[in-house]
Amino acid sequence: MKPLDLPLRIVALAVVATTVAFLLAPLLVACLLSFDNRSFLGPFPPKDFSLRWYRSFLDNPAYLDGFWMSVHVAVIAGAISTAIGTATALALADPRLPGRDAIEAVFLSPKFVPTVVIGFSLLVFTAFIGIYDPFVRLVMGHTIITIPFTIRAVSASLVALKRSHIEAAMSLGASEPRALWDVAVPAARSGIVAGGAIAFVLSFDEVAVSLFLSDAFTQTLPIALVAEMRANLNLTIAAVSTVFLAATLALLFVLDRTLGIERLAGDVGARG
Amino acid sequence: MKRLPIAVWLIVPGAAALVFLMGGPVAVLTIDSLRPYIPGSIRAGEGYTFANYLELAKPAYFNYAYETFRIGLIVSTFSVAMGAPLAYVAVRSKRAVVRKGLLTLLVGLLVMSLIARLYAIEMTWGSHGPLAFIGAFVSGLAPRSPRYAEVLVSIGLMHFTIPIVALMLVGAFRALSPRLEEAAASLGATRSEAILTVVLPLAAPAMVSAYLVSLAMCISNFVAPLLLGRGVVVFTTNLMYTRFTDIGNYQAGAAIGVFMLIASFAVVYGLATIAKKLLPSVVPTR
Numbered sequence: 162m163k164p165l166d167l168p169l170r171i172v173a174l175a176v177v178a179t180t181v182a183f184l185l186a187p188l189l190v191a192c193l194l195s196f197d198n199r200s201f202l203g204p205f206p207p208k209d210f211s212l213r214w215y216r217s218f219l220d221n222p223a224y225l226d227g228f229w230m231s232v233h234v235a236v237i238a239g240a241i242s243t244a245i246g247t248a249t250a251l252a253l254a255d256p257r258l259p260g261r262d263a264i265e266a267v268f269l270s271p272k273f274v275p276t277v278v279i280g281f282s283l284l285v286f287t288a289f290i291g292i293y294d295p296f297v298r299l300v301m302g303h304t305i306i307t308i309p310f311t312i313r314a315v316s317a318s319l320v321a322l323k324r325s326h327i328e329a330a331m332s333l334g335a336s337e338p339r340a341l342w343d344v345a346v347p348a349a350r351s352g353i354v355a356g357g358a359i360a361f362v363l364s365f366d367e368v369a370v371s372l373f374l375s376d377a378f379t380q381t382l383p384i385a386l387v388a389e390m391r392a393n394l395n396l397t398i399a400a401v402s403t404v405f406l407a408a409t410l411a412l413l414f415v416l417d418r419t420l421g422i423e424r425l426a427g428d429v430g431a432r433g
Numbered sequence: 434m435k436r437l438p439i440a441v442w443l444i445v446p447g448a449a450a451l452v453f454l455m456g457g458p459v460a461v462l463t464i465d466s467l468r469p470y471i472p473g474s475i476r477a478g479e480g481y482t483f484a485n486y487l488e489l490a491k492p493a494y495f496n497y498a499y500e501t502f503r504i505g506l507i508v509s510t511f512s513v514a515m516g517a518p519l520a521y522v523a524v525r526s527k528r529a530v531v532r533k534g535l536l537t538l539l540v541g542l543l544v545m546s547l548i549a550r551l552y553a554i555e556m557t558w559g560s561h562g563p564l565a566f567i568g569a570f571v572s573g574l575a576p577r578s579p580r581y582a583e584v585l586v587s588i589g590l591m592h593f594t595i596p597i598v599a600l601m602l603v604g605a606f607r608a609l610s611p612r613l614e615e616a617a618a619s620l621g622a623t624r625s626e627a628i629l630t631v632v633l634p635l636a637a638p639a640m641v642s643a644y645l646v647s648l649a650m651c652i653s654n655f656v657a658p659l660l661l662g663r664g665v666v667v668f669t670t671n672l673m674y675t676r677f678t679d680i681g682n683y684q685a686g687a688a689i690g691v692f693m694l695i696a697s698f699a700v701v702y703g704l705a706t707i708a709k710k711l712l713p714s715v716v717p718t719r
Contacts, residue, residue, distance in 0.1 A: 169625040177522050180515040181535070184542060184595065187553035190563060194556055205556075205563040245447045252443035268447055271455055273701045275653030277670040278690040281677060282458035285687070289461050305454035308447065337439045362544045369655040369670070373677075386548050390555075390660055399556065402549035409545040413537055426523075426536040426603055 188406055195399035202396065214400040221397065223389075227382035234296070234381060235364035238303035242364075243357040245304075246311025250352070251345055253312070254319045265312075272309035279306060280373030287374075295379035302370035307363050311356035318352025319345065351420045358416065459694065466687035475681050485688035494672075498696075501668045505651035508587050512594040512647045513640055519595070520602035521632070525611065536603070542596040551589050551660045558588050582663040589657035594647040601646065605639030606632075642705070649700045653693065669693055 190205065195214055197207035218224055252258055253265055271279070283302050292298060322345055330340035346353075371381045380388075386398060416425055466485055468477030488494065523535035542550075558568050565576040568588070574581045609632060617627035655670040662671070669689060677686040 166623050166625045169628075173518050173522070176515060176518045177535075180519050180595065181538065183515070184538065184592065186564060187550060187557040187592070188545075190557040191549070191553035202561060204561065241450075245450055248443040249447040252440040252447075255438065255440035257438050258440040258444075264444065268451065270698075271451070273649055273653075273697045274455065274459075275655070275670055275690075275693045275697055277653070277655045277673055278462070278693050279455070279458070281673065281686060281690050282462035283454070285465055285683065286458035286461045290457075301454055304450065308450060312447075341439065358544065366546045366548065368548065368659075369674075372674070383546070383548050386552075387656070387660065390548075390552060394555070398549075398552045402546070402552055405546040405549040409541050412544060413541050416540075417537070422533060422537050422540060426540055426600060 188402075191399045191402045192406060194396055195403040197396055197399075202394065214396045215404075217395075217397045218400045218404070223380070223385045224382065224397075224401065227380050227385035230296075230379060231365050231381040231383065234299045234303055235361045238300050238307060238364045239357055239360040241300070241304045242307040242311045242360040243353060245308055246356050246360075247315050247346070247349065247353055249308075249312050250315035250319060250349065251341055253316060254322060254345070256324055268312055269309045271305050276306055276367065276369040277373075280370040283370070284373045295374060295376045298374040299371060299379070299381070302374050303364040303367055306367065306370060307360035310359045310363060314356030314359060315349050315352035318349045318355070322348045351424055354420060355416075355425055358412065362412075462687045462690055465684055466691050468684050470682050470684040475683065477684055485684045486692075488685065489688060489692055497667055497669050497672050498692075500666065501652050501670075504583065504587055504590070504666070504668075505648050508590040508594060508651050509644050509647040511587075512591055512598045513644050515591075516595045516598035516643070517602055517636070517640060520599040521606055521628075523599070523603055524606040539596045539599050539603070542592070543600065547593060547656060548660070550592050551657060554585065554589050554592060555661060558585055579663065579665045582661065582665040585661040585663075586658050586666045589661045590651050590654060593654065593657065594650055597650065598643040598647050601643045602636065602639055605636050609635055645701055645704055649697050652700065653697050669696075 193206060196210040196212070197203070198209035198211040198213065199207060200213075249268055253261055253268075258264070280302055283298065283305075287293070287298050287301070292301075326344050326348075327337070327340045330344050331337060335343065365381075366383055367381070368383045368387055371384050372387070375381060375384055382401075386401060389395075390398060413422065416422065465477065467481045467483070469480065469482045469484060471478045519535060519539075523532055523539070526532050526535075556562055557564050559565065560576045560581075562576075568574075568581070568584045569576050572581070572584045574584060613631050613635070614624070614627040617631045618624065622630065652668070653670060654668065655674070658666050658668040658671050659674075662668075667675075670693060673686050673689040673693065676682045676689060
């Protein structure tokens with residue numbers, strides 16, 4: 162293929178380089194600031210470095226309690242969402258299902274409901290039906306916001322699956338559920354893993370839903386961080402951000418080794 | 434009796450979750466939005482009224498909705514303008530390391546905590562940040578001025594939407610065969626002409642979809658204006674929260690919620706339908 166003409170190549174390079182710098186610069190700045198030895202927010206860059214803000218993070222029980230609460234909610238909501246998303250995606254992959262397009266649109270619709278509306282409406286609804294446990298409320302809210310993403314991720318991995326593959330297994334004596342379990346589920350493996358990972362991450366990071374559904378004793382890490390950011394903008398959150406960055410890099414490494422980042426990009430692109 | 438296909442049974446858990454976790458709550462919210470508000474009481478009054486909706490037509494409320502959409506439109510325009518070239522290079526670059534590096538960046542940002550990123554943006558582009566001078570130069574606003582919050586919120590939203598837009602377009606560019614560009618080149622077109630006359634028109638449906646998804650995500654965003662808006666940039670979502678927490682007016686909050694719901698669906702489905710009628714060859718059916 163011919164290379165790009167020089168003027169367009171320069172423009173394209175400039176736009177791409179600017180965008181990459183725009184996306185990366187804040188992460189690098191926060192990472193550097195997290196090692197700042199100063200006890201106050203001073204001019205960038207820091208001169209002396211220390212781990213004082215990491216110690217401050219580990220010494221703060223609100224953060225650690227919030228972290229474990231977030232993990233619990235994200236694991237349970239992510240598991241429920243992945244199971245429901247996988248079942249729904251398998252159903253949507255069946256060409257015999259009537260009204261597939263309409264059903265898919267309805268199942269993906271929570272993605273376009275503002276999370277603040279989901280949080281507020283669930284608060285009113287759970288009070289109406291007598292559910293007051295904030296943990297149950299959080300799991301309910303986090304499950305509904307993640308279902309569309311697990312459906313899309315699993316559906317993306319099932320694109321190459323043909324009905325004839327299921328029918329071939331059935332012609333060899335397998336029941337339909339057995340054929341789906343042995344043929345379709347392994348084919349959807351990358352989508353199930355990607356969907357589960359996205360569901361966990363979305364739940365772990367959710368603010369609006371959690372703000373409505375948590376109480377003073379059941380706070381997730383994002384709620385603790387938001388409260389800290391609004392009250393006192395200090396560098397402990399820079400340390401937390403750097404921990405998040407390291408966790409993201411570790412997750413990317415694992416996902417690349419298990420699924421391949423290029424394939425994953427296709428599956429999670431369905432997040433949009 | 435004819436047996437139901439297994440697909441119908443597989444739909445049941447999702448349908449039950451949808452009815453219980455979204456249908457029921459939205460129905461209760463809608464009923465609540467039609468109840469009269471009694472000042473000083475968290476309980477709604479008797480009967481039904483449209484007063485909570487009529488209040489939304491007042492200029493003060495209209496300004497919040499206008500600001501929300503204005504910032505959403507600006508951010509979505511930048512997101513598609515910056516995300517499309519990134520997606521194209523991530524798909525078509527000859528260097529595998531460039532393709533993989535860009536895709537890793539996009540997926541990484543998609544899974545990284547938004548709160549951590551918003552904090553990092555405040556530290557980088559905020560009043561004391563090392564890049565505040567660029568924000569001030571581009572916007573013409575002093576970093577310490579209240580209106581600079583618009584710049585911060587826009588940057589926060591772009592950091593959120595660019596990876597989503599770019600990954601949607603990665604899928605679209607992957608679906609376009611490179612042979613189309615080669616065919617154009619074999620007919621004498623330069624690479625630039627092939628991109629402008631072949632790739633862009635074919636990718637236009639995905640770009641329109643990405644723009645609308647970005648707009649819907651911006652106007653329904655809550656946390657970016659909450660953390661970066663400095664109380665100056667207040668989106669409709671924030672207004673709903675404050676009506677509930679500060680005043681205890683559940684009914685007004687519910688009415689704003691129903692309005693937000695309709696606005697989001699109108700953007701995603703309504704605008705896509707209108708665009709499809711106006712540009713039938715450009716906007717996809719789904």
